[in-house]
Amino acid sequence: MVLRQYFNIFQMAFLHIFPLVLLLLNTSNSIQAVSSSFSCESNVAERGKTASIICKYTKDIRNASVKFCFANTTTCPERSELNTYNRKLTSDHGRISLKLNHSAILIINKVQILDQRNYYFFLEAENHFGRKYVFLKVVATYTNPQVRRQNDTLICTATGGYPEKYLYWFDKYNTNLTDRSKFVAVPNADGSFSLNSTLLVDSSDSKMAYCCTFNNTNSFHEPQGSNKICRRGDSIASTQQKFHRFLPGEQIPA
Template sequence: MAVQAVLLLILMSVSLGNTQTEMLKLECQTAVGVVGQTTKLCCSFKKNFKADQINITAGFVTKRGERDPLFWFKKGVANGDHRFKPPSLNDPSLLLTDTAVSDEGQYDYTVLTNRGITKEALRINVTAKYNPPSVSTWPEKIEEGSPAELNCIASGGYPAGTIQWFDSTNTNWTMNATLEITEREDQLLHLSSKLTFAKINSSWAPFKCVVLNSKFVKDGETTSHQSHTGDEDRSGDTGFIGGSVIAGLIVIGLIIVGLLLALLYRRRHVQRDFPGITRQAGADADADIDADEVGSLHAPVKHKGFYLHRFSHALSDGSVPVVAFKIPSSNLGLSGLYVSSPIHARESLNHLLCCLCCRSSAEAKWRC
């Protein structure tokens, strides 16, 4: 059938003569198809005469290097490769569905019209994007300063591309890598790149694997996440240091809590011995007491290191006011009520404290 169609077209071209052929010219653009998708073979007529309509009656497509036509049609009926779709009455363009790598190449396209026969060469280029790359390491856990290998693979692309390597500082390591390209059964390509180190440095990580197509346009990239034994050791040291810091903070916190409890206990102890104390004046421990201060009511006083409770009192007959100093039992074992007049309060108090300091058992009371 194919041979008959070819002979028919040849006979038609001879009968029509070369004059009409030169008046009608077919022009086709190079087509770029993507694997698995539909590719349009764009063609058009260039004519040297005025005509309202050009009707296409027959045609065939032959791939260079092959004898028989790959596809032919006559009056809208197609034969041969079913993936080719015949043109419309006025448009000589063709459609190629489910494009494959095997479709790439040079073709001859011959068309018979009501205005003559014309023939044109056309080319189909095929491309396919590579799948996202993946990276593996050897050994799985890399030791600092030891030999190591990084492997990057990308498959399913066409035409042949390349793989480049970059470290964390974007330094190109591709010159240290070897690239291997193999063809799959479907004629798509498999890329494999190996980057080898005699002594690897963890500061270079992570490495980035970049896949470029035949036009050096990036098809994809991935970053290696290799683990280093040195990193684990450093993380262990960091954990130990962090644990020590936390333990130290806990100890300091316990000490602070203990001190606060001790101060609270002492404060409560003082308040228990001196129920009238609401606050301490913060005066110097060795400050003397003025006569005016002695006259205040129910206020505790710290004099020469001793806490005394002072208060005003009157004699039994109510005629002479006195000032009494009460020493709690906690002051060196001496307790009692010491009374003096407001005028001689300073002297009396000093004498009292002298007795306390000497642990004297002098008289417990005196009076002016």
């Protein structure tokens, strides 16, 4: 009699609990499946301009939160920087904002180099949830290379760019002289770099020209619009060349 009572209690408990277990399993599977259906995209951002990261789903996204991860990692702060649940929609004095318009859109105005990082999105659409890491790449344009002479040394500089680049040296015969130079890249406070390369030259050969460029090439076809600055004797010539190189005996602009 006692065993029968225990059996009835167990049977009733099982009948109540089993549907709940199935519901939880189905919900878990549904969330996992939907997670891959959210998509986020971003373009390369240019310093000083406006960039956006857009996250989409097959239906309207109702809520979203964004965490700004630490540099070069997918490790993020515990709290979200932006969050539609509690209407915290702007950051950094309004420079960065989050809005919902069918999609979730993160807008970054006056892009800074320090904005290059992973952004962690938590997205909600009709009881389905998604989690996405999106990496925003930032670029900044360097100043054109500048060359000055100090005794028997040529000094080439370029500043304010990102990511870090290298400066290469060639003579007018397109001989690569970079291995004879000394190069230093110094990070600036805003995340950009200042480049400095020095080359020891033969002061007795006043007709020889030396060129400083971002491009490590001595082929005839240089990248279109590549910046190159050349120096011969006491004169400097700066050109933006397209598919050009210096040939033996060619005149270098004064």
